[in-house]
Every structure is written in structure tokens, then in C-alpha cells.
Amino acid sequence: xxxxxxxxxxxxxxxxxxxxxxxxxxxxxxxxPAILYIDLHLVHEVTSxxxxxxxxxxxxxxxxxxxxxxxxxxxxxxxxAGDDGQRPYITAQAQRQVQTLxxxxxxxxxxxxxxxSPARGIVHVMGPELGATxxxxxxxxxxxxxxxHGAFGALAFGIGTTEVGHVLAKQCLLQNKPKSMRxxxxxxxxxxxxAKDLALNIINYLGMNGGTGFVLEYAGEAVRxxxxxxxMTLCNLTIEAGARAGMIAPDxxxxxxxxxxxxxxxxxxxxxxAEKWLQxxxxxxxxxxxxxxxxxxAMRPTITYGTDPGMSVAIGEPVPLAxxxxxxxxxxxxxxxxxxxxSERKIDVAFVGSCTNGRISDLRAAANVLRGRxxxxxxxxxxxxxxENIRKQAETEGLHEVIIAxxxxxxxxxxxxxxxxxxxxxxxxxTAVSTSNRNFEGRQGKGSRTLLASPETxxxxxxxxxxxxxxxxxxxxxxx
Amino acid sequence: xxxxxxLSGPILVLEQENIDTDQIIPARFLTATDFDGIGEHLFADWxxxxxxxxxxxxxxxxxxxxxxxxxxxGHNFGCGSSREHAPHALMGFGFRVVISSQIADIxxxxxxxxxxxxxxxxxxxxxxxxxxxGEEIAVDLEACEVTVRASDGAEQNWPxxxxxxxxxxxxxxxxxxxxxxxxxxxxxxxxxxx
Numbered sequence: 001x002x003x004x005x006x007x008x009x010x011x012x013x014x015x016x017x018x019x020x021x022x023x024x025x026x027x028x029x030x031x032x033p034a035i036l037y038i039d040l041h042l043v044h045e046v047t048s049x050x051x052x053x054x055x056x057x058x059x060x061x062x063x064x065x066x067x068x069x070x071x072x073x074x075x076x077x078x079x080x081a082g083d084d085g086q087r088p089y090i091t092a093q094a095q096r097q098v099q100t101l102x103x104x105x106x107x108x109x110x111x112x113x114x115x116x117s118p119a120r121g122i123v124h125v126m127g128p129e130l131g132a133t134x135x136x137x138x139x140x141x142x143x144x145x146x147x148x149h150g151a152f153g154a155l156a157f158g159i160g161t162t163e164v165g166h167v168l169a170k171q172c173l174l175q176n177k178p179k180s181m182r183x184x185x186x187x188x189x190x191x192x193x194x195a196k197d198l199a200l201n202i203i204n205y206l207g208m209n210g211g212t213g214f215v216l217e218y219a220g221e222a223v224r225x226x227x228x229x230x231x232m233t234l235c236n237l238t239i240e241a242g243a244r245a246g247m248i249a250p251d252x253x254x255x256x257x258x259x260x261x262x263x264x265x266x267x268x269x270x271x272x273x274a275e276k277w278l279q280x281x282x283x284x285x286x287x288x289x290x291x292x293x294x295x296x297x298a299m300r301p302t303i304t305y306g307t308d309p310g311m312s313v314a315i316g317e318p319v320p321l322a323x324x325x326x327x328x329x330x331x332x333x334x335x336x337x338x339x340x341x342x343s344e345r346k347i348d349v350a351f352v353g354s355c356t357n358g359r360i361s362d363l364r365a366a367a368n369v370l371r372g373r374x375x376x377x378x379x380x381x382x383x384x385x386x387x388e389n390i391r392k393q394a395e396t397e398g399l400h401e402v403i404i405a406x407x408x409x410x411x412x413x414x415x416x417x418x419x420x421x422x423x424x425x426x427x428x429x430x431t432a433v434s435t436s437n438r439n440f441e442g443r444q445g446k447g448s449r450t451l452l453a454s455p456e457t458x459x460x461x462x463x464x465x466x467x468x469x470x471x472x473x474x475x476x477x478x479x480x
Numbered sequence: 481x482x483x484x485x486x487l488s489g490p491i492l493v494l495e496q497e498n499i500d501t502d503q504i505i506p507a508r509f510l511t512a513t514d515f516d517g518i519g520e521h522l523f524a525d526w527x528x529x530x531x532x533x534x535x536x537x538x539x540x541x542x543x544x545x546x547x548x549x550x551x552x553x554g555h556n557f558g559c560g561s562s563r564e565h566a567p568h569a570l571m572g573f574g575f576r577v578v579i580s581s582q583i584a585d586i587x588x589x590x591x592x593x594x595x596x597x598x599x600x601x602x603x604x605x606x607x608x609x610x611x612x613x614g615e616e617i618a619v620d621l622e623a624c625e626v627t628v629r630a631s632d633g634a635e636q637n638w639p640x641x642x643x644x645x646x647x648x649x650x651x652x653x654x655x656x657x658x659x660x661x662x663x664x665x666x667x668x669x670x671x672x673x674x
Contacts (some may be wrong), residue, residue: 025670026663032645035663037670047563049513054657094511144562144586158562160590162656172662172667176643178585208498209556212585242559244585308498308559326497327555329565419507440502440560442525 011393012283015249016180016215019155019280023138025172033174041167041285042123043070043110045101045144046421047160054165062108063171070105070112073122073263074421078384078411083324090423091378108168113390119262121413124355128232129389131261135277138227140167145355145437147238150247151231152254153280157244170188178244179289182282185222187297192470194365195230196357196435196454198222198303199237200312205294208310209244214290217282218248222296228257229359236356237256237437240309249281280335291341297463301469304452305342306330306441315457315469316343333441334449335431342467345451349432350381350408350462351444352455354418357384358436362455367399369459370406376465381408382424384416408462420445433461442466481595483648483653486580487576488618488627492539492548497611499553500560501587503563505569507561518565519572539613540573550577550619555646558587558598577619581606593656597621605638621651 008432013021020036024144027032029312041064048070055062062068068195075094089095105112119130124145127133131151139156140146163173183202207398216238218231226234231248236245255274258264258330265273300314307330321338322328331338336345352358352366366383375381383403385391391413400410417424418436420443426432428447435458436443438452451467460468483633503655509521526539526550533542536562551570557580558566567590570578578591579599593597599619601609609617609628626638649656 026666030644032659033643035660035666037667046510050564053514058657091511097511097513100513142562142564144560146562158586160564160586160593162563162564162590162593163528166657166660169657170664170667172644172660172663172673174656174660209558209582209584212556212582229607239586242556242584273611308500324497325495329496421507421510438500440500442506445504446506446525464526 004021011454012285012287014180014282014286015153015217015247015280016155017286019138020134020165022136022449023155028177032358033176033332036138036175036475037175038140038171038173039067039130040127041140041171041373042127042141042146043067043068043101044073044141044143045097045121045166046074048104048164049097049100050161051168052108053090055108055168058169059170062110062168065109066167067171068110069127070101070110071120071126072101072114072122074419076414077422078416078424080412080413083346088423090421094422099396115318118388120356120359121389122415124232124236125358125386125398126388128152129261129387130187131258131264134258134264135254136280140173141160144239145236145409147244147246148232148236148355150235150245151228151236153250153277155247158239172307178215179213180217181211181243181290182217182288182426183412184291184293185218185296186220186293187222188225189296189299190221191221192456193299194301194456195226195233197299197302198296199234200304200309200452201243201299202294203237203291203310204312206241207300208308209242211238213245214402216243216246218246220293220296227361228253229361233356234357237309240437247474248278293446301454301457303342303433303457303467305334305336307333307438307439307441309437309452312452313342315467318342343472345431345467347379347428347431347451347466349460350375350458351384351417351432351434351436352458353382353384353386353416354436355386356388356418356437357455358384361388363390363394363399364397364433366455366459367402367462369456369470369473370408371402373406373463373473375407375462379462379465382411382417383408384411385413387413407475417444419443420448426450433458433467481649481653481655484576484595484597484621484650486618486620486622487549488616489549490544490547490608490614490616491547491550491552491612492545493552493610493613494539495554497554498543498556498559501558501563501566502560503568504558505563510565515565515568515572517572518569519574523571544614546574549575550579550617551575554610555569555580555606556582556584556638559584562586564590564594567594567596569659571596577580579606579609592643595650597650599640599642601626601640621647627640
């Protein structure tokens with residue numbers, strides 16, 4: 001018989017429950033939110049200046065500079081400095097914003113990966129690459145694609161600038177606990193079906209607001225079969241279904257990716273950490289507020305046709321008919337008629353890059369399509385590596401030569417045409433096949449029309465000069 | 481933060497669904513290092529032509545738009561990026577309240593942090609408001625109630641729910657940071673225990 005002191009049977013917990021509970025500084029009550037401790041705060045130039053102002057206003061320091069990591073990515077040019085040594089910033093204001101981050105990092109003692117850093121990159125590419133992103137962590141950044149880091153079994157989500165100030169000052173956030181949803185993808189993905197296609201199918205199923213109020217956990221054979229870069233692509237796009245965070249439990253794939261990276265423990269310490277990380281999983285009888293199951297074997301290479309990431313079809317399918325006024329407006333903006341074949345659509349721009357698809361495997365996939373082929377004469381193609389490390393790796397492998405020989409532009413790392421803040425943009429009325437994350441009106445420049453797809457599809461479309469999949473390509477010419 | 485208790489005024493309706501933060505404030509206006517004057521760029525790509533001149537027949541450029549303190553947006557308002565510039569731009573233009581039948585998570589918390597009141601109503605109530613562009617309604621945060629006058633002249637009160645702490649801070653104009661600051665001992669203890 002149990003005594004009153006004995007603790008009850010522990011409740012089964014999801015991975016999310018475990019991450020949430022282990023970071024509680026103060027529990028949520030009916031009247032107040034939880035105080036959640038933050039292990040890693042990633043910072044970039046756009047959403048941080050007013051956060052640092054909070055510190056100055058209150059006369060306080062950054063609480064944990066060692067848990068704070070900064071980079072330049074959004075407002076930065078992807079063309080090199082000119083003969084005068086000046087980098088071609090789009091405006092003086094953009095340059096001042098970068099200088100402001102530099103000054104703030106200097107003043108508050110934060111590690112900044114500036115132009116001269118061999119590791120500088122898009123914030124969500126650089127963090128994992130350095131091993132700063134680790135399983136079991138809470139990770140935030142003033143950027144909604146912070147969900148990327150959930151690929152490592154971390155609780156990672158985007159925050160606003162006021163909250164950036166809170167984390168700089170207190171290393172904590174005020175949060176109410178979201179609901180949980182498990183997304184099971186059963187079966188193996190078919191040949192040529194990438195993580196981007198998988199994510200677009202999930203967003204299509206949930207709708208762009210189906211995840212609102214939830215944290216997602218991705219599970220099932222198709223998810224387990226993904227390599228780390230693919231897992232990052234999947235988790236990156238979680239916010240496009242309205243969920244702030246998505247996560248995948250760590251496994252040997254996670255451990256293998258992290259071993260030897262700059263900021264993880266080394267040697268025996270790493271193996272000890274890995275043992276703990278591998279225990280981070282939802283208990284078998286954990287309860288989720290919602291659970292969905294999709295068939296991975298039925299998924300095909302996919303492309304969006306509308307102005308939200310949920311509006312997508314398999315390549316080769318026609319544009320669906322609009323069923324309400326908002327969809328009608330989207331088709332009108334995109335210049336599509338419902339029922340029209342998408343393969344007829346001529347494209348003007350192809351973009352491979354971004355925190356969604358700017359990693360080395362993405363560049364290899366695009367280069368494999370471009371090898372021995374030419375980008376169509378009327379298409380401008382931009383390939384932008386996600387970080388300096390990726391740029392170097394790609395150049396070591398000769399990918400840049402393949403890309404340039406095909407007639408595409410090879411650029412310096414940055415967010416580039418995904419958010420079009422730095423001058424890399426799609427002209428009004430023009431159509432881009434883009435590996436980025438948002439097809440909102442004007443996202444890639446005022447009046448731009450964006451079709452989201454995988455690097456393979458972007459490259460194939462660039463070659464064909466119209467919407468096309470890899471399966472539509474003629475055999476490539478032999479390259480000597 | 482400015483306190484919010486109660487206000488009444490004409491509503492401005494933008495009925496499109498899924499109005500994302502790239503529409504509210506396009507990315508090219510995000511290179512400033514403060515939020516001053518950002519309201520001038522609100523919905524820039526909808527409201528302004530190639531030369532930056534207002535398009536006269538856009539709802540946001542019609543007379544009185546600047547005197548509508550309440551924006552009623554289509555379902556799933558504020559989806560997309562985490563840019564706090566979005567609620568700042570709405571407030572800079574003159575809005576104090578955003579009403580929809582669903583409001584995206586990050587936009588909602590950003591709004592609460594900067595003093596813009598996000599209100600989520602039932603679908604049928606929201607649908608009624610979408611048909612009431614320009615009409616006067618009242619929003620009472622103390623009572624958590626929206627008051628509208630129906631076509632027969634009768635007053636209707638629609639209750640809404642909001643996170644209690646957000647309500648507490650908005651009603652008093654409290655900076656949420658102070659709550660974190662008061663938890664200093666708990667934060668230090670957590671760091672000590674790790």
C-alpha cells in the first residue's frame with residue numbers, strides 16, 4: 001500500500017512536454033504565463049536593434065552573452081565588394097542596420113559572425129552548422145523560421161522584437177503552453193520526392209492556419225528516413241502551417257550530424273551528451289491534443305500555385321478551381337485560371353537558396369540537374385548558398401562551375417531573394433520558381449509571383465523555361 | 481505601453497482571408513532601426529502606387545480611414561513572419577484594435593506586447609462585422625465584450641476571451657518585462673541548479 005509521501009505514477013510525456021517542463025523557471029498559473037528559460041538566442045540585424053535599445057534604456061547588460069549568437073543575413077548584399085572595397089548595400093539605411101548590429105554586439109560582448117567570419121550564414125543555417133543548435137534546447141530568434149532548429153529535437157520558435165529584448169536581458173520568455181499535435185507520415189517517400197515536397201503536402205493538408213496554437217512533432221517512417229538537412233527543411237516550413245514550432249526526436253542521424261562540430265562537446269563528453277540526447281523522445285503512451293497521419297508513399301513532387309504555401313499541387317496537375325473569393329483573388333494575382341495546366345506557365349526567374357533550401361544537399365541537387373544543361377535564355381537563375389561554409393564546400397566540389405556554366409548566377413550567402421530586402425528581387429508581374437518558404441503577394445518584390453518548390457524542381461523549371469519537374473527533362477549532354 | 485480599457489469608433493473592414501505580415505508591412509521597410517514613422521508604410525503595396533502616392537479608391541485611403549481605431553480583418557489575420565513592425569505599423573496608422581475570427585500566434589503575442597488589442601470573435605459574429613464596414617462599435621477590455629448595434633437598432637454584446645495576463649497588462653499599461661524582472665530570484669536559482 002502506498003504512503004501519502006510516495007509519488008504517483010509519472011504521467012506519460014511527449015517530447016514537447018519534456019522540453020517545456022525542463023525549462024520552466026516558473027510555472028504557468030491561471031493569471032500569469034510560464035517563465036521559460038532559453039538556452040540559445042540567435043540574433044540578426046533586422047529584428048534586434050530595438051531589443052538592444054531596451055537594455056540601454058534600463059541600463060542593463062546582456063545576461064548570457066555565451067548563449068547569444070549573431071550573424072548578418074537579411075539586409076546583406078550577395079554580390080561581392082566593388083573595386084573600392086564597398087559592399088553594394090541596397091540603401092544606406094540597410095548598411096546602417098548592419099553597422100548597428102555590429103556596434104551592439106561589440107558593446108554587449110556578443111559573438112558576431114561578420115563579413116570576415118568563415119562561418120557567417122543565414123541564421124538558421126549557421127546555428128546547426130556550428131553545432132550551436134543541440135537536442136533538448138530551447139532556441140529563439142526574432143524570425144519565424146526559427147522552427148528549423150526543431151529538427152534536432154529542440155523547442156525552437158520565432159519571437160518579436162520586444163521579446164528579443166526580454167531574452168537579451170533575462171534569458172527568459174513569458175509563454176503560455178501551446179497545444180501539441182503529432183504529424184505521422186507513414187511509408188517511404190517515393191523516388192524524387194524531397195523534404196520540400198513532403199512539407200508542402202503537410203501544409204496543404206493542414207492549411208496555412210491548421211497548426212495555429214500548436215507545437216508539431218513529426219514522426220513516422222518517412223520522417224525517420226530523412227537526413228538532417230531534409231529534417232531542417234521540413235521543420236523550417238512548420239510556421240507556414242501556422243504552428244510556431246515543429247520538432248523531430250533525436251536519433252543516430254542527429255548524433256552523426258553533430259559529432260565533431262565546433263560548438264558541441266568533444267570526445268568522451270560528446271558521447272555522454274549523445275546518450276542523454278537519444279533519450280529525448282515522446283513516451284509510447286504520450287497523449288497529443290491532436291494527431292494526424294499522412295501517407296508518404298502517395299506524395300509526389302509538388303509546387304504551389306497561389307499566394308499561400310498551402311495552395312499546392314503535384315507537378316503535372318492543373319491549377320485547381322477557386323472555391324471562394326480569397327482563392328479567386330490569389331489566382332488573379334498569380335495570373336492563373338482555374339483548371340489551366342501549370343506546365344504551360346513560362347517562368348522568368350529561378351531561385352535556389354534560403355534557410356529552407358540553401359544547404360549543401362540542396363545545391364548538389366540543383367547542380368545535378370544543371371550539369372550538362374543550360375538555363376533557358378529568358379530565365380534568370382540565382383543560386384545563393386546558405387553560409388560561407390556551404391559556399392566553400394560547393395566550390396571545393398566544383399558545383400559553382402556547373403551552376404555558372406549553365407548560365408546561373410553564383411552569389412555570396414544571405415537571405416537574398418527569399419525576403420527581397422537586399423536588392424535581389426523578382427520584377428513586378430514576373431514568375432519565379434523559388435526554393436524559399438513564402439509565396440505571399442509581393443514577398444519577392446512588389447508584384448512578384450512566386451511558385452514554391454524543391455531545388456530539383458526549380459532547376460528543372462529553369463532549364464525548361466516553364467514549370468517542370470525533373471521527370472520532364474531531356475537527357476543531359478555529356479560533360480567532358 | 482499605452483493602457484487600453486475601452487473605446488468605441490467606426491470599424492474599417494479588410495475582408496480578405498490570411499492577411500499576412502508581408503502585406504501589413506512589406507520587407508523592404510524593415511531596414512530601419514526604430515519604429516518611428518512606420519505607420520506610413522502600412523499595407524504599402526495595397527494602398528500606394530509605384531510612385532508612393534495613395535490609390536484614392538483603396539479602403540485605407542478613403543476619408544475617415546485614419547479615424548477608424550478598429551480594424552476588422554478576414555480569417556487568420558497576421559500570419560507569416562515574426563516582424564513586430566506589423567503591429568507597430570497598424571498602431572502608427574491609427575488602429576488600437578484588430579478583430580478577426582482567427583489571429584496568428586506570433587502576431588497576437590507581438591500585438592499584446594506593444595499595446596495593440598487582438599480580439600478573436602466567433603465565426604458568425606465576425607461574419608456580421610465584415611458586413612458592417614464604417615459602422616460604430618465598442619470594444620471593452622474590462623468587460624471583455626464587443627458591443628454592436630444590429631440593423632433593428634437593438635444592442636448586442638459579444639463576449640470574447642483573451643489571455644488573462646495580456647489583459648491585465650493592457651488594462652494598466654504595464655510593461656511585461658517588469659514581471660520577468662520580479663522573477664529574478666527564480667531565474668538565478670534556475671541557472672544555479674543547472
